[in-house]
Amino acid sequence: MDEFLMKAVDLAKQNVDEGGHPFGAVLVKEGTIISEGVNELHVKHDASGHAEMLAVRRAQMELETDDLSECVMYASGEPCPMCFAVMQYAGIQKVYFAETSEEAARVGLSKGKEIYEDLQRSKELRTFRMEHHPLSGETAMERFYNKR
Numbered sequence: 001m002d003e004f005l006m007k008a009v010d011l012a013k014q015n016v017d018e019g020g021h022p023f024g025a026v027l028v029k030e031g032t033i034i035s036e037g038v039n040e041l042h043v044k045h046d047a048s049g050h051a052e053m054l055a056v057r058r059a060q061m062e063l064e065t066d067d068l069s070e071c072v073m074y075a076s077g078e079p080c081p082m083c084f085a086v087m088q089y090a091g092i093q094k095v096y097f098a099e100t101s102e103e104a105a106r107v108g109l110s111k112g113k114e115i116y117e118d119l120q121r122s123k124e125l126r127t128f129r130m131e132h133h134p135l136s137g138e139t140a141m142e143r144f145y146n147k148r
C-alpha cells in the first residue's frame, strides 16, 4: 500500500514544482497502476480537473468501462466531495489518502473541507443555494422511466 501512496504523494510534489496544487492520485487494479492524475487547475481551466477525477476518467477510457469496482484509489490528499462522489459512481470500493482535508485547509486549500461541512447541513441551511423549480408537462425522468 505504501508504495502506491508514496507514488501519489510524489506526483503531488512534482505537481507543486510545476506550479500546481499538491494533489496526486494513482488508481490500482490487481496490484498494477492503471491510471494516474494530478490536479490540473493550473494548466487547464477545468474545475473538475482533480487528481482522482482524472485518474477515474483515464481508467474508464482505457478499460472502456464505467465499472471500476476492482480498483483501489491512492490519493495524496483526502478526496474532495466531487471526487468522493465520482469514485462511488465508478464503483471504487476503497481509497487510501496521506493528508487530510484539515491539513489542506491549513495551507489555504479549504474548498473541499467547506463543501463537506455544507453537505452536513440540511438543504435549507447550506451556503450553496439550489432551488427546486418544477415545470409542467412530461419530465425527463418520466420519459426515462417510460422508455424502459
Ligand SMILES: [Zn+2]
Pocket: 050, 051, 052, 053, 079, 080, 081, 082, 083, 084
Ligand atoms: Zn477532488
